[in-house]
Amino acid sequence: MKANTAVGGYSTWQNSLRAYDAPRLVEDLGMVRARGFFNRLSGGAERSGEQAGEHDVSTQSETSHEGQVGGIVDGAIVGWAWDSKRPYDPLEVELYSGGILLARGKADRFDIDLARARRGNGLHRFELRLERLPGQAPPFVIRAVIAGTERELHPAITITTLQQAEDLLSGSEYIGRITGIENGMISGWVYNRRNPHELPVLTLRIGGNPVLSLPAGDQVVMADEEGTTNTVYRFRLPLPANVADGQLHVLSVSAGNTDRELAGSPVLFGPSDLASMSRGLIMTADRLTRIERRLDLLPVPGDIVTFENSIISRLLARFDTLLNIHRDGVERELALLRRQISDLMTQVPIRDPDVIEPAEPVTAIDAHTLQPESAFTPLGRSMPLAGYELEEPTAAVKLYGAFGWPKRGKATGILIAGDGRLELDRSFDAKVSIVLSGRGARSRTEFQGMVVAANGSPMSGRFDMAANGDWTFIGTQIDAAPEGAARGISIKYLPDIAKASGEVSLHSILVFGAGRAPEHVGSVAPEGVVINVGGDNMGHGWYPVEPGARGGYCWMGEEGVISVRVRQSGFYRVAIPEIRPLSPDIISRMHVSLFGEPLKLELSARPEDSSTYRAIATGVAGRSSEPDSQLRISFPRDAIKSPMQLGLNNDLRPLSIAIRSVAVDADEPPHGH
Secondary structure (H helix, E strand, C coil): CCCCCECCHHHHHCCCCHHHHCCCCCCHHHHHHHHHHHHHHHCCCCCCCCCCCCCCCCCCCCCCEEEEEEEEECCEEEEEEEECCCCCCCEEEEEEECCEEEEEEEECEECHHHHHCCCCCCEEEEEECCCCCCCCCCCEEEEEEECCCCCEEEEEEEECCHHHHHHHHHCECEEEEEEEEECCEEEEEEEECCCCCCCCEEEEEECCEEEEEEECCCEEEEECCCCCEEEEEEEEEECCHHHHCCCCEEEEEEECCCCCECECCCEEECCCCHHHHHHHHHHHHHHHHHHHHHHHHCCCCCCHHHHHHHHHHHHHHHHHHHHHHHHHHHHHHHHHHHHHHHHHHHHCCCCCCCCCCCCCCCCCHHHCCCCCHHHHCHHHHCCCCEEEECCCCCCCEEEEEEEECCCCCCCCCEEEEEEEEEEECCCCCCCEEEEEEEECCCCHHHHHCEEEEECCEEEEEEEEECCCCCEEEEEEECCCCCCCCCCCEEEEECCCCCCCCCCCEEEEEEEEECCCCCCCCCCCCCCEEEEECCCCCECCCECCCEEECCEEEEEECCEEEEEECCCCCCEEEEEEEEEEECCHHHHHHCEEEECCEECEEEEEEECCEEEEEEEEEEECCCCCCCCCEEEEEECCHHHCECCCCCCCCCCCCCECEEECEEEEEEECCCCCC
8 A cells, every 4th residue: 555645755865875876987897898798789899988977887797787776866766777688678676675575667767877878778777666665664774676686786775764764655746845925925836746737736834734725826937956947836825814913933835635845844934033034045145156156157158149159069969969879779779680680591591581471361451340430539439338228128138146127018127136247248358437327216325235346346436316216327447357257247235234125227338448438427416426436536635446345445534525416405415334444533533524514423333343334414515616516524633643653554644534435415404404
């Protein structure tokens, strides 16, 4: 299980790993071996030795593997690995602590210094984040090993604190900085390094308590001190009026769902903020000094045209260097191909080397059925893979269990009288989304007790129920079909939640590619919805869905949001039949709100399992201006703990409860309400 996203990995490790980044020259023996290899491969004369920049090539006497760990940058362990016998194939690198595998990934990123050092095509850099932590608490040592070998890359990384481990586990998602306070606004910039197109949501905290959350503003291009440009979002958060009470306040800003503060936090605000102002002035003066020094190094352009030509010449020289590096790589690859082809020709002397005959007769192009042009349009890609109308009995489906066709003259469709499965005349091996439509939805509770599965894999999705009893289910498989599972679509009832009424019937099935099903069927908002968690309707605050025998369930932290679409009403009812808390004492601190209005919450232990609870929340909710509104479940921040903090396991995620489904109904208020 993955931990929450953390920010600031590089600043945490920069000082302790500075020695790892020191440039060293290629050792003589390693350079001789590398030059000999390239000379034999390309047939050229010996190349002169070159520096390897910031990369050290370890001397190896019995292996062709080379590499080094470079340190930790932005919450990832970085370095490079290369096989001189396969110069253009990326190697896989594994991270271990003791005998526990923590991460695995390819060394396939481009590095200009590796290309200059003639390490293949330069695509041999790795950046790995941990997928898990070892069982023991820090300190512990992380070793990098080339997969499938005993070749260890040095130096090893030592983790000394739990915070360092968490930063390395989760990496750095949001990067940003507070730049100052002006006109009653605290301002700065931020961006998501993993998803630069995301509009981040900023949270302003005073004394550690959240005050307000607002999305960032416009996009700008900003260059850091190293000259790297990034597209970032500016933000300006208004300070509340109570900070002008003459007291000293501690302000901080975080991005997304994490509590990790942006650089520049905390900021002191108040009448005695002389220290903060002094630090700001000193930082500004220091930055201006560095800029002036860089400007002094630039030649004074006596002639603008000459100055421009000089810049262009330097840029062209840079491009020429890159082109030469890739040209050399292509030449070596061609030389290797020529040698392999020559070896093949010597093994088939009776064949004409200028003629290549096909092993099988070539099929005529006209014999291939081409897809229609509409299949390549956005509408065509969203069309169902298969559709079944089930008003009348059909041979296209086979029924098992408590599924059956009605007697002649009775109601139409497939009757669902209990657990059952229907097998379609087409099979789908990849993950799919489905849309089921039917009638007879008299009880919302019955649908909360259903677990829908496709090819044996439970589905996350949503039941929509209309006032006349029509219902639809839109869902997607949580995982691909398990091997050997029964094919088709099945429905299983959880008897401790609900039993089959015998009135529900299924009338149509549509099968789509995973994630391509429509969000809604019909334009009228339903009377009620039952949401099996884990689908696209989940908002923020939820961890990835985890499949189980009772369907999928999701854990949440401090706050979880679910998008709901129901008919506007003056009174609503929310039912959560299964709640599994991380610890029993947290359940009494649970809060539920709908459309921004708190609901009255009633909690009770489930008689079937005393460690789980059920919840009913009712009340008057405000009318939302959006067709899709939000159900919010929350807990106080001080109540949230991780399993590691409670001594349960080594899971570092802050958790509160896990749920399987939730129902929201546009209900009528009780008599006398």
